[in-house]
Amino acid sequence: xxxxxxxxxxxxxxxxxxxxxxxxxxxxxxxxxxxxxxxxxxxxxxxxxxxxxxxxxxxxxxxxxxxxxxxxxxxxxxxxxxxxxxxxxxxxxxxxxxxxxxxxxxxxxxxxxxxxxxxxxxxxxxxxxxxxxxxxxxxxxxxxxxxxxxxxxxxxxxxxxxxxxxxxxxxxxxxxxxxxxxxxxxxxxxxxxxxxxxxxxxxxxxxxxxxxxxxxxxxxxxxxxxxxxxxxxxxxxxxxxxxxxxxxxxxxxxxxxxxxxxxxxxxxxxxxxxxxxxxxxxxxxxxxxxxxxxxxxxxxxxxxxxxxxxxxxxxxx
Numbered sequence: 001x002x003x004x005x006x007x008x009x010x011x012x013x014x015x016x017x018x019x020x021x022x023x024x025x026x027x028x029x030x031x032x033x034x035x036x037x038x039x040x041x042x043x044x045x046x047x048x049x050x051x052x053x054x055x056x057x058x059x060x061x062x063x064x065x066x067x068x069x070x071x072x073x074x075x076x077x078x079x080x081x082x083x084x085x086x087x088x089x090x091x092x093x094x095x096x097x098x099x100x101x102x103x104x105x106x107x108x109x110x111x112x113x114x115x116x117x118x119x120x121x122x123x124x125x126x127x128x129x130x131x132x133x134x135x136x137x138x139x140x141x142x143x144x145x146x147x148x149x150x151x152x153x154x155x156x157x158x159x160x161x162x163x164x165x166x167x168x169x170x171x172x173x174x175x176x177x178x179x180x181x182x183x184x185x186x187x188x189x190x191x192x193x194x195x196x197x198x199x200x201x202x203x204x205x206x207x208x209x210x211x212x213x214x215x216x217x218x219x220x221x222x223x224x225x226x227x228x229x230x231x232x233x234x235x236x237x238x239x240x241x242x243x244x245x246x247x248x249x250x251x252x253x254x255x256x257x258x259x260x261x262x263x264x265x266x267x268x269x270x271x272x273x274x275x276x277x278x279x280x281x282x283x284x285x286x287x288x289x290x291x292x293x294x295x296x297x298x299x300x301x302x303x304x305x306x307x308x309x310x311x312x313x314x315x316x317x
Contacts, residue, residue, distance in 0.1 A: 002036075002037040004039045004041055004101045005040055005103070007041060009103040009105020011285050011286075013105075014043075015050060016290075021054075021291065025038075041089050043064060066083045066084040068081055068106045072106060074108030074112040075112050077109055086109050087113070094118050100278035102269065102279075104283060111148060118279070119276055121276050121310055124314055125156055125159055128159075129270045141225045141227065142226055143182075143234055144234065144273070146238045147234060147235035150232040154197040154198040157201075157202070162205070162313060163273040165208050170300075170306050178225050179224060180228070181210075182237075183213035183215065186212065188212070195213070198228075208226075242262075265286070268291065268294035269290070276311070278306070282294050
């Protein structure tokens with residue numbers, strides 16, 4: 001397997017990306033891997049000295065002399081900067097030169113690239129992105145969508161539930177994951193039109209284990225492993241959780257074991273679920289640990305053949 005990494009994406013690029021590769025290759029996670037290759041994508045002049053300093057000269061570098069900035073229009077930038085690290089990364093992924101692509105660069109460009117370079121899996125109406133939800137019990141759940149689809153139809157949320165269930169089973173190792181619909185009340189019939197019309201779809205979906213409606217107070221409890229909502233709501237919840245961690249740090253509470261689980265670096269990035277190849281999008285402020293964890297997620301997605309499992313699931317439905 002070959003994992004491509006954009007070394008020019010992120011506020012601390014390329015140093016933290018290089019350090020992340022080094023951290024992963026010297027971790028217990030990598031020690032058991034014999035068939036993993038990493039391909040670095042970025043400006044050779046900037047990367048080569050860092051690779052030498054971190055003893056990574058054995059890693060291939062694909063030169064990219066352009067970078068897509070955070071404030072650039074995603075679609076326009078991909079067209080006008082074909083030699084950018086993100087554009088080259090998606091070209092390598094689409095032509096099967098790499099098996100997964102990771103970047104902490106322009107999120108919009110990563111999403112556009114995922115949707116138009118490698119395409120959605122047949123049957124998937126809209127791909128989605130998810131975030132990890134730390135449970136008070138120590139378990140782990142996911143919330144989706146968290147920003148890719150601000151406006152959704154019931155059919156989209158129904159598919160998010162299936163995509164989330166497959167990710168939870170094969171990547172998070174959750175057996176028979178329970179799906180909840182984020183709502184303003186527990187009873188069937190509660191909520192806005194989207195929630196009311198989504199409920200019966202989830203209830204009658206044979207591919208998931210539906211646990212009913214969940215409220216905001218249930219997010220960190222074990223009522224549901226997967227919580228589905230539209231991307232507008234999910235992004236608000238995500239940003240609220242991030243601010244919760246920031247406030248905890250300012251109040252010197254970050255050493256609490258549960259609070260620590262809210263730090264983005266523990267999870268690295270979010271996968272784009274529903275596209276035909278593994279694509280991992282990292283936070284703009286990703287550090288070495290975050291990059292190492294992104295590599296770990298990409299490796300698991302390749303090893304478990306998650307994208308193929310999603311393809312089979314949607315072909316059968």
